[in-house]
Amino acid sequence: MNFLQTVLAMLAALLLKDAGYSLWQRVPAGFDWRGWAAWGATKAKPVANAGAMVLGYGVLALVLMQAGRGCTLPPLPPIPWPVPPGPAPTPQPPTPAPIEIDGFAVLIVEESGDRAKLTIGQHAAMFGKTCNDYLDEKCAADPYGKNTKAHRILDKDVSLAQIGAAWEKAMKRPRASVPWLVVSHPKRGGFEGPLPEKEEDTIALLKKFGD
């Protein structure tokens, strides 16, 4: 008997057991066992139903056992032996860095005419001290500007003349909405998505790439 047959047999046994238990539960108190021995002498309807149930379950079990005959299962895969440690694989960034600057860089694309629609948290993330101090500390030196760190807030329709090739490319990437946040680190990948509504969420997101 193979594995599948064993399982089917066990299933059939369980069905039979279940049927027997149902039969026992349906026997009324003070049941006349002698009368029952002479089949049909009792008027207890549940007993008659239980008998049919036993018959049904039995047939089903036989069918299942028959169906399982001759079946085979695919062989189990061999258990691999432990491999001695070698050089660690190079971790791949989750997504390609969207700003081609050698270091942590951040871009926020906005529609300046809609600033009144910004949440307080978005306004704080764009202009507040906490976020800007963090960016000033962590961002790479901007290769296109003297004494400037690589974080910008640009209007979606701004002229791209002499803006710097990396920023120009980043501005041409697809966006679904504004304000739009682009975070980039050459070794840690990047994030592109709507600017979170809360300043804390923006800072948490920045720290995933900047720390």
Added chain:
Amino acid sequence: MAIPFIIDDSTSNDLLYNEPRGLVPRDYNLYPRTMFQSPPDDMPLIPESEWDARIDEQEERESSLEHIFNRLAKRLNIAVPFTHQNGAGFCWSYSTGNATMLDRAARGLPYVRLNPHAVASIIKGGADEGGWCGLSAKFLVEVGIPTEEFWQVHSRNLRQDTPEMRANAALHKLTEDWIDLKASVYDRNLTRQQLATCLLNNIPCAVDYSEWAHSICAGRWVRIENGVYGPRIMNSWLGWGDNGWGTINKNWDVDSAVALRVTGASCV
């Protein structure tokens, strides 16, 4: 915290009128409102009921243009980060020039010193004459404004008007703007609400006050006392106010106002 410099009825005239200014009120017959872009009628305005919360938020998170300006000055160790008119009657060009520099600072763009003297000198043919902020803003839209590398500081020499200077100026054009905040006499209150909205959103504005005969750059909307609000301005006079900043608490009418929403984002 030091008490901020406030211009009110107790302010001596020495602090208001001793320096050259140069505002010539706009002639609406020659320069009608339709010549510039205005805010859309559905421009979202921040209602006065929200001003206190927004002002407190800006103060707590240090997110106003004045905060940004001070951080920049500290980080770059610049004693006078803004430009000043040095006795010339070019306030109307410095108001838009300083507003452009404030916008660049807020966007994290490289610090470049723009030269409003070039704009006014070219418009006035080298003469030291007054004007109004919309006039210089028009030039910023059409030509731009050069850096001090391409036009000598405080010079009116038109020989510097070269193709190279023009090419550099074009990098600092005013590309999106609300030139005309609704300053018409019949709707002063709307102007005030628009001005407050722009400043609470960190959109710098050049503002002309005919009573002061002066044009300045407004960078922040502040609460002077309970229920009393006003603009905090960056003046173009050296050694004035709080490192150039002061609060206006006068019943002056805004004669003309220009909101500078987007300027060129070039690195040079």
